[in-house]
Structure formats: C-alpha cells, structure tokens
Amino acid sequence: MSVIEVSRVSRHYHVRSGLRWWRRQEIQAVRDVSFHIDAGETFGLLGPNGAGKTTIIKMLTTLLLPTAGSARVLGFDVASQPGEIRRRVGYVFGGDRGLYDRLSALDNLRYFAELYGVPARAQRQRIAYVLDLVRLAGRERERVEGYSRGMRQRLHIARGLLHDPPVLFLDEPSIGIDPVGARELRATVSALADAGKTIVLTTHYMYEADELCDRIAILRDGSIVAEGSPADLKSRVSEGEVVEAVVHSLPADAIARIQELAGVRSVTVRDLDRAQVLLVQTKPAAQLAAEIAGCLRGTAIQSLSVRAPTLEDAYVELVGGT
Amino acid sequence: MNSLRILVIGGLTTYRALFNWVSPWILVPSLLVMPLAQILLFSYIGRSAGIESDTFFVVGNAVQYSALPCLLGTASTVVGERLQRTLGIVLASPAPRLALVIGRTLPVMLNGLAVSVFGLVAGSVLLGLPVRPATLGLATLAIAVSVFGCTGLGLVSAAVGLRLRDIAVLSTILFGILLLCSGADIPRPALPGWLAAAGDWLPLAHGIAAARSVAAGGGIGGVGGDLAAEALLGLGYGMAGVLMLRLLERRSRSAGALDLT
Numbered sequence: 001m002s003v004i005e006v007s008r009v010s011r012h013y014h015v016r017s018g019l020r021w022w023r024r025q026e027i028q029a030v031r032d033v034s035f036h037i038d039a040g041e042t043f044g045l046l047g048p049n050g051a052g053k054t055t056i057i058k059m060l061t062t063l064l065l066p067t068a069g070s071a072r073v074l075g076f077d078v079a080s081q082p083g084e085i086r087r088r089v090g091y092v093f094g095g096d097r098g099l100y101d102r103l104s105a106l107d108n109l110r111y112f113a114e115l116y117g118v119p120a121r122a123q124r125q126r127i128a129y130v131l132d133l134v135r136l137a138g139r140e141r142e143r144v145e146g147y148s149r150g151m152r153q154r155l156h157i158a159r160g161l162l163h164d165p166p167v168l169f170l171d172e173p174s175i176g177i178d179p180v181g182a183r184e185l186r187a188t189v190s191a192l193a194d195a196g197k198t199i200v201l202t203t204h205y206m207y208e209a210d211e212l213c214d215r216i217a218i219l220r221d222g223s224i225v226a227e228g229s230p231a232d233l234k235s236r237v238s239e240g241e242v243v244e245a246v247v248h249s250l251p252a253d254a255i256a257r258i259q260e261l262a263g264v265r266s267v268t269v270r271d272l273d274r275a276q277v278l279l280v281q282t283k284p285a286a287q288l289a290a291e292i293a294g295c296l297r298g299t300a301i302q303s304l305s306v307r308a309p310t311l312e313d314a315y316v317e318l319v320g321g322t
Numbered sequence: 323m324n325s326l327r328i329l330v331i332g333g334l335t336t337y338r339a340l341f342n343w344v345s346p347w348i349l350v351p352s353l354l355v356m357p358l359a360q361i362l363l364f365s366y367i368g369r370s371a372g373i374e375s376d377t378f379f380v381v382g383n384a385v386q387y388s389a390l391p392c393l394l395g396t397a398s399t400v401v402g403e404r405l406q407r408t409l410g411i412v413l414a415s416p417a418p419r420l421a422l423v424i425g426r427t428l429p430v431m432l433n434g435l436a437v438s439v440f441g442l443v444a445g446s447v448l449l450g451l452p453v454r455p456a457t458l459g460l461a462t463l464a465i466a467v468s469v470f471g472c473t474g475l476g477l478v479s480a481a482v483g484l485r486l487r488d489i490a491v492l493s494t495i496l497f498g499i500l501l502l503c504s505g506a507d508i509p510r511p512a513l514p515g516w517l518a519a520a521g522d523w524l525p526l527a528h529g530i531a532a533a534r535s536v537a538a539g540g541g542i543g544g545v546g547g548d549l550a551a552e553a554l555l556g557l558g559y560g561m562a563g564v565l566m567l568r569l570l571e572r573r574s575r576s577a578g579a580l581d582l583t
Contacts, residue, residue, distance in 0.1 A: 013578050061414050065575045082575075086416040097407030100339035111335040115415040115422075117324050159411075
C-alpha cells in the first residue's frame with residue numbers, strides 16, 4: 001500500500017533580479033515528478049544541490065504547494081489537507097538549523113511536544129523514550145548551543161519522533177557530521193526503519209543511501225533521471241569498469257580526447273584542493289586504461305587505477321556524466 | 323486545552339528562546355537603567371526650560387518606554403524564528419496559529435508592564451514625587467492598556483519584519499515615532515496638527531493621557547474614553563498583525579514568500 005503518492009508534480013518560483021525589481025525570472029525547481037513510496041519503505045532522494053530534493057520534501061510536508069500535479073501523504077492531499085498531514089509526519093532538517101540554541105534539549109522537546117499536540121500526561125514518558133532512542137538521555141538539561149553537530153542531529157530526530165509519526169522526512173540529516181556521528185545516525189535511522197516507519201531521506205552521500213534505502217530516485221535539474229533499488233542503479237553501470245585518475249592541471253583538450261575514445265560511456269572531473277579526480281566509465285571489456293593514460297600525456301598523474309563501478313559511479317553518470 | 327498550553331507554555335518558551343534581552347546583563351541596563359535615564363533627562367530638560375512638571379515627564383516617559391520591550395520583544399519572538407531557522411519546523415507543525423502568535427505576546431506585555439511601572443515608581447522616588455498606592459493602581463491599569471496597544475503594533479511590525487528580516491531598525495524607528503507623537507515629552511496641543519493626528523491613531527497617546535489624568539488625581543470615570551480608545555487601537559493593530567502573519571504563511575506556501583530553510 002502506498003503511503004506517499006506523487007503524481008506529475010511540478011513547482012516553479014519567481015525570483016527578482018537586478019535593481020529593477022520588476023525583472024522577474026522563473027525558476028523550475030521540480031519538473032513533472034512522479035513516484036510512490038510504500039509503507040515501511042526507506043526511500044532516498046539523491047541529487048546535486050539545486051536538483052529539487054528539498055523542494056519535494058517541502059511540498060510533501062505541506063510547506064509549499066505544487067504548481068502542477070498532485071501529491072498525497074497517508075491518503076491526504078498536500079494542498080487541501082495540510083493539517084491532517086502535519087499531525088502525522090515528522091520533518092527533520094540537517095545542519096545547524098531548526099533548534100533553539102538558548103534552550104536545553106529538554107525545553108526544545110517540551111515545546112515541540114506542545115506544538116505537535118502530545119498530551120501533557122504522555123509528554124514526560126515520550127520525551128524520555130525519544131531521548132533514549134537517540135542516545136541523548138542524561139544530556140537533556142544542557143543547552144543546545146553546547147551540543148556537537150552529531151548531538152544536534154540526533155536531537156532533531158528526537159524532535160521529529162515526539163508525536164510518533166508513521167512517516168518521517170529526513171532532509172540531509174548527516175550533513176556536516178563527523179564519520180562516527182554519521183555512523184551513529186545511520187544506526188538510528190536503520191532502527192526506525194526496522195520499527196516500521198516510512199522514511200524519506202535526502203542525502204548527498206552514496207554509501208548512506210546504499211546502506212539505508214530500499215529504493216532511490218536520482219534527481220537532476222528538478223526531474224527524476226533514475227529510480228530503483230541501489231542494486232538496480234548499480235547494475236546500470238556494473239557491466240563496465242571505471243578508470244580513476246588523480247591528476248594535476250588537467251587540460252580541457254585531454255578531456256575531449258578521452259571522450260572521443262571508443263568504449264567511453266562518460267567522463268567526469270571532480271576538483272580537489274590541489275588536484276583533480278578524473279572518472280572515466282567505460283563499456284565492458286573496453287580496457288582503456290592505457291589509452292586514457294596516453295591522452296593524459298604531459299599531465300602530472302598522481303595515480304591511475306581501474307575498478308568496478310559503485311553506486312556513486314551510477315549517480316555520477318546519471319547526474320554529472322558528459 | 324492544547325491551545326491554552328501553547329498560549330502559555332509555548333509563549334513563555336519562545337520568549338526565553340528568541341528574545342535576546344532575556345539576560346540580566348542586557349535586561350537591566352536596557353530595560354531598567356535606560357528608561358530611568360530617559361525619565362531623568364527629560365525631567366531635567368523640563369526643569370531647566372521651565373516647562374511642565376516633573377510628573378508630566380515621569381509619567382509620559384515611563385509609559386512611553388514600554389514601547390521598547392513591546393515592539394522589540396514581539397518582533398523578536400516572531401522574526402527570531404526565521405533568524406534561528408526554526409520557522410520551517412514551526413510552520414510544519416499542526417499547532418493552532420492564533421495561540422502560537424498570541425502566546426508570544428503575553429510575556430512581552432508582562433515585561434512592558436514591569437518596565438513602565440518600575441520607571442514610574444523609581445523615577446518618582448528619584449525626583450522626590452509622592453507615590454500613592456491608589457494612584458499607582460489606576461496608573462498601572464492605564465499602563466497595561468498602553469502596553470496592549472504597543473504590543474498590537476508590535477505584531478504588525480513583526481509581520482513586516484518577517485519579510486524584511488531587520489527588526490531592530492524597524493522597532494527603533496517606531497520607538498522614535500511614538501516618542502514624538504505620543505505626547506510623552508511634548509504637550510500634544512503644542513505638536514503640529516498632523517503629528518498630533520498621527521498620535522491619535524498610534525498607541526500610547528491615549529494611554530499616556532489617561533495615566534497623567536490619574537496621576538493628577540482623576541478617577542477611572544474620567545479616563546474611560548482614553549482607555550477604550552487605546553484598547554481599540556491595540557485590538558485593531560493586533561488583528562491586523564495576526565492577519566498579516568496568516569497571509570504571509572499562505573503566501574509562503576503558494577509563492578515561497580518566506581525562506582524556510
């Protein structure tokens with residue numbers, strides 16, 4: 001049974017630019033997006049910045065209206081029944097936003113318990129439960145301003161669970177968290193999924209999506225460019241291989257030469273601090289490592305390796321491949 | 323029941339969370355020392371210029387200074403949600419909006435009342451004026467109504483500030499306009515006609531007039547008109563503020579008018 005149904009949803013904004021305020025520009029944030037999410041499923045929305053992930057979450061949590069199409073959460077229409085949806089979903093931000101720094105974690109939770117209509121008699125028990133669930137019990141009387149990012153993020157999740165919603169929206173929950181904190185967060189999300197919550201997760205981290213999500217939709221420029229299980233998405237590129245080179249001062253004509261090689265599916269360049277990572281996805285049995293090295297003649301090559309594709313490669317090919 | 327809890331508990335919580343001045347280091351100099359300084363400044367100017375009595379300036383400035391916590395406090399507890407980036411979470415909640423907004427004004431009004439009563443009593447003591455309990459009781463009523471009026475205007479300023487973000491500048495400008503138009507330091511008949519007329523349609527002028535009348539020994543019967551006018555202004559501004567906030571929330575859903583990230 002579908003808990004979330006999104007049917008041909010679009011959303012555009014008007015922004016004003018320049019000193020002449022009447023110069024309006026239309027930004028198409030989400031274009032004709034459709035998907036469904038079943039009960040108990042963990043569904044990932046992946047895509048680069050500006051791909052439309054947060055806009056979709058905002059529409060599903062009733063903060064924004066779709067400009068076209070329709071969406072239903074737990075059978076309620078996001079446009080005409082916002083109150084019904086708000087009572088039944090939890091919305092968790094990532095990053096430093098969304099908490100009252102000057103208050104203790106306990107006061108934050110008490111306040112949001114009021115906003116979400118948790119009965120006064122049940123509040124103490126519920127707050128103790130969610131604090132325990134996110135491993136913040138014992139630290140609840142400290143001011144949030146003294147919390148680490150990982151603790152804040154876990155407190156966000158506790159806040160989102162106060163009213164025991166069957167559906168949870170997690171918008172980049174692991175952004176800016178150290179690896180240990182991120183691992184703890186994944187364990188928490190995994191436990192929630194095991195408890196039967198339907199989870200919609202946006203993230204930039206492939207390993208996170210790979211570990212947590214039953215299905216993933218990859219977004220580019222507001223549209224879904226691929227949808228399926230992590231295994232499905234990986235299989236799209238698994239028949240080839242990836243040549244990965246770390247280089248310095250990569251000339252543009254080298255990229256053009258590599259793109260022209262027979263058997264190349266996509267070429268992507270990612271900038272590091274002092275180097276660039278060149279990712280070349282090739283067709284099966286193309287064995288292009290030597291030819292690619294030839295195209296890079298005259299360029300300082302730090303390393304060059306050939307490996308099997310990962311989910312990240314599938315993602316890169318779908319959203320950034322050229 | 324939930325609305326009542328949001329009104330009281332929610333209001334107090336957001337006041338603690340979002341009003342930057344809830345700290346002794348800021349609250350004492352800003353809301354206790356500064357109003358006294360303003361009262362003494364204008365009283366001594368009045369004495370040296372030989373115009374009006376000390377009571378005129380003590381009452382006028384004590385009531386007028388409530389505008390600062392009322393305007394800034396109300397705006398802070400609304401606009402602060404945007405600055406703290408909690409606005410999206412609050413708007414995504416099913417909480418009843420009227421209770422959510424009105425609750426924020428209750429601690430603000432108590433603060434404004436305390437600041438004005440303190441200014442009135444401390445200013446009177448410092449300038450050697452008598453403080454009679456019966457007069458103080460009626461003056462407190464006039465102050466309470468003035469505080470209600472100012473808080474209503476504070477809601478309008480909060481709605482504007484939610485779009486513009488800068489609440490300190492807006493609140494300071496309004497504070498200055500109220501200082502000028504309310505007759506706190508200039509007898510209203512001495513004001514140019516347009517300024518006096520503006521004062522009629524802004525909070526405080528009627529409240530200050532009522533408080534002065536009470537301080538001069540007048541009874542409640544003589545100030546009923548001024549108190550009613552002040553209360554109506556507060557109600558009008560308050561309703562306008564609530565409607566503007568509701569409209570902004572709707573515009574935010576349809577046009578993305580508020581930054582909810």
